Amino acid sequence: MIELSDKVMVELRNVDKSFGGIKVVKNLSLKIREGEFLTLLGPSGCGKTTTLRMIAGFEEVTAGIIMIEGENVVNKPPYRRDVNTVFQSYALFPHMNVYDNIAFGLTEKKVKKEEIRQRVAEALSLVQMGGYDKRMPSQMSGGQRQRVAIARALVNRPKVLLLDEPLGALDLKLRKQMQVELKHLQRKLGITFIYVTHDQEESLTMSDRIAVVNNGVLQQVGSPDEIYNRPQTKFVAERTYEVLCKWLKLPIRS
Ligand SMILES: Nc1ncnc2c1ncn2[C@@H]1O[C@H](COP(=O)(O)OP(=O)(O)OP(=O)(O)O)[C@@H](O)[C@H]1O
Numbered sequence: 001m002i003e004l005s006d007k008v009m010v011e012l013r014n015v016d017k018s019f020g021g022i023k024v025v026k027n028l029s030l031k032i033r034e035g036e037f038l039t040l041l042g043p044s045g046c047g048k049t050t051t052l053r054m055i056a057g058f059e060e061v062t063a064g065i066i067m068i069e070g071e072n073v074v075n076k077p078p079y080r081r082d083v084n085t086v087f088q089s090y091a092l093f094p095h096m097n098v099y100d101n102i103a104f105g106l107t108e109k110k111v112k113k114e115e116i117r118q119r120v121a122e123a124l125s126l127v128q129m130g131g132y133d134k135r136m137p138s139q140m141s142g143g144q145r146q147r148v149a150i151a152r153a154l155v156n157r158p159k160v161l162l163l164d165e166p167l168g169a170l171d172l173k174l175r176k177q178m179q180v181e182l183k184h185l186q187r188k189l190g191i192t193f194i195y196v197t198h199d200q201e202e203s204l205t206m207s208d209r210i211a212v213v214n215n216g217v218l219q220q221v222g223s224p225d226e227i228y229n230r231p232q233t234k235f236v237a238e239r240t241y242e243v244l245c246k247w248l249k250l251p252i253r254s
Contacts, residue, residue, distance in 0.1 A: 004208065007034040008070070009192045010055060010160055015064035017050050017216075024050055026216040028064070034159075037186050037193045039203040041239075042213035048196040051213075052162045055194065057081050068160065084153035088165040092137040092145060092152070098124070099133040102152045123151035126185060143174045150182070160192045167202070179206055200239055204228065212236050 010032040017025035025047040032038045040048045053059035055066060057078035065072050073081050092101050102123055106116045124130050127147040137145055146166060153161055166182070167175045183206050186193045197203055203210050204224045212219040212227060212235070220232045231237035 004036050005034040008032070009034040009036070009068065010194065011067040012051070012055070013065050013067070015051075015054065015066065016062045017047070017054060017059065018062045023062075024216050025054070028213075028216075028218055030211055030218065030221065032192060032194060034192055035190045037183070037195065037206060037208045039195045039197060039207040039210045040213055041197060041200060041203045041210050043198055046213045047216040048198075048213060049164055052085070052164050052194065052196055055081075055160075056083055056085050056162055082158055083160040083162055084156050084158040085162040085164065086146075086149050086153050086166045088168040092149060094137050096136075097133065098129070098135050098137075098140075098148050101137070101148060102155050105152070105156055119155050119157075120151075123155040124148075126154060126189075127151045128181070142170050143178060146170065146178065150185075154185075154189070154191075158191065160194065161186075163193060163195045165196055165198075168197075175202075182206070212239070 008031045012028050012030045015025060015028040016023060028047075028051065030038075040051060042048055050059060054061050055068075057073065057076060057080075061074055065074055067073065068081060068083065093104065096104070099120055102120045103116050106119060111119075120133070121130070124132065127150050129144065129147050129151060132140070132144070132148070135144075137148070140148070146169070150166070163182075167178050170178060179202060195203075195206065204227075207224060209221055209223055210227050211221045214235045220227060220236050222230070227236060228240050231240055
């Protein structure tokens with residue numbers, strides 16, 4: 001087990017989010033440490049993506065505050081927060097080749113050409129896609145496209161990477177392989193990852209800690225071992241029981 005720093009990188013304090021009077025995130029408080037791999041786990045519609053979007057600044061909080069490195073960022077636009085997001089749909093520009101897709105943000109920021117060249121090469125090599133500079137998105141597999149999307153986020157050297165079901169569109173075999181790669185990359189770079197999934201098994205194998213959410217309410221935060229062996233609510237117990245049954249190929253009894 002790798003020792004994590006004690007520094008809090010992202011903190012949500014009593015965060016609420018409502019859409020049209022309906023509360024979808026309810027009084028959420030959570031601290032995420034520097035270099036930590038934290039997963040938000042919960043069923044569809046429980047508020048995971050909304051939480052990620054509030055951290056990124058794409059969505060405003062209804063109440064509460066969000067701190068990044070000790071600074072309240074609720075009034076900061078997304079581009080002034082030191083975070084990047086990787087989405088499930090690769091979101092690459094279809095008319096640009098791999099190089100231009102990855103370089104896009106740096107070009108916009110008027111970074112010098114030579115530096116862009118170096119950083120794009122470095123990002124591509126991190127995701128094992130060296131030599132793919134000239135490929136168009138349509139000429140690559142789903143896994144390759146998602147690697148490029150990850151490289152495009154990493155090229156900005158963010159302190160925090162938000163990943164919204166990044167492997168959700170991949171088939172099972174590739175998904176497993178990419179889980180290992182992503183985890184390895186996260187450890188190597190020491191970037192704080194906030195990862196959204198509804199796949200319990202994925203969360204148990206990848207995370208330092210898991211925050212289980214149901215219906216907008218945080219149920220439990222803990223290491224995979226704690227979540228698995230010492231569930232604190234009925235909801236958490238039932239969800240982890242299901243995973244165990246699947247692993248052991250036993251029938252799930254209700
Ligand atoms: N812009 C919006 N306007 C109105 N309701 C919204 C909006 N965005 C999300 N919601 C609602 O908020 C709730 C939480 O949605 P959210 O996308 O955060 O869930 P999720 O846990 O990420 O689900 P999934 O795993 O299916 O992506 C849902 O009921 C959703 O319909």
